[in-house]
Amino acid sequence: MGVRLWNVVVLAAVSGLWLASGTQREKPVLAETPAALQPLEAKVAAHPTDAVATRELAQAYLDASSPGLALGVVERSPASVRQAPQIEHVYARALLDQGRAIDALASERLVLDQCAGDASPCDAWLIASATRRADILQELVQLGVEDAQAHPEASAIAYHNATREARLALQ
Numbered sequence: 209m210g211v212r213l214w215n216v217v218v219l220a221a222v223s224g225l226w227l228a229s230g231t232q233r234e235k236p237v238l239a240e241t242p243a244a245l246q247p248l249e250a251k252v253a254a255h256p257t258d259a260v261a262t263r264e265l266a267q268a269y270l271d272a273s274s275p276g277l278a279l280g281v282v283e284r285s286p287a288s289v290r291q292a293p294q295i296e297h298v299y300a301r302a303l304l305d306q307g308r309a310i311d312a313l314a315s316e317r318l319v320l321d322q323c324a325g326d327a328s329p330c331d332a333w334l335i336a337s338a339t340r341r342a343d344i345l346q347e348l349v350q351l352g353v354e355d356a357q358a359h360p361e362a363s364a365i366a367y368h369n370a371t372r373e374a375r376l377a378l379q
Contacts, residue, residue, distance in 0.1 A: 245269070245272065256286060258289075259292045263292075270305065275303075275305035278301075282302065292329070294330075296315055296322070297334060297341075300312045301341075310354065319338040320342060343371075344366060344371070347365075
């Protein structure tokens with residue numbers, strides 16, 4: 209009788225732990241399709257050479273936590289669209305979200321190269337954003353971090369190193 213009681217207690221404990229742990233579910237590729245994506249997808253499908261629509265769709269995918277879809281939109285766009293600095297900037301963010309910091313840094317440097325000069329197609333916001341992101345990515349790469357999300361402590365250090373300011377006190 210003692211062995212049977214012991215078996216029942218062990219079985220009940222294992223069953224209780226199994227039920228308490230729950231099941232692990234994979235994250236969906238796209239949790240739910242935001243209503244804003246459908247018109248953007250239709251616009252890009254109808255006008256594949258529209259760089260503004262492509263950028264908006266890629267940004268919407270990034271906002272929906274789907275960097276792989278954003279990469280796909282940019283990589284499948286025509287070369288004339290792909291070469292726009294605004295598109296390259298969004299592409300760099302998608303690469304970073306995919307855990308490809310070295311590629312993202314190269315992409316941001318390309319944006320900065322395209323924005324250099326007097327006849328720049330870039331506005332001040334794009335230049336500032338690309339410069340800041342390139343600085344942060346440079347720190348990540350120097351620390352050996354390829355995937356910022358997999359290494360949050362090192363990412364925080366890289367962000368701090370890239371954004372700290374030195375101030376001089378004049379007396």
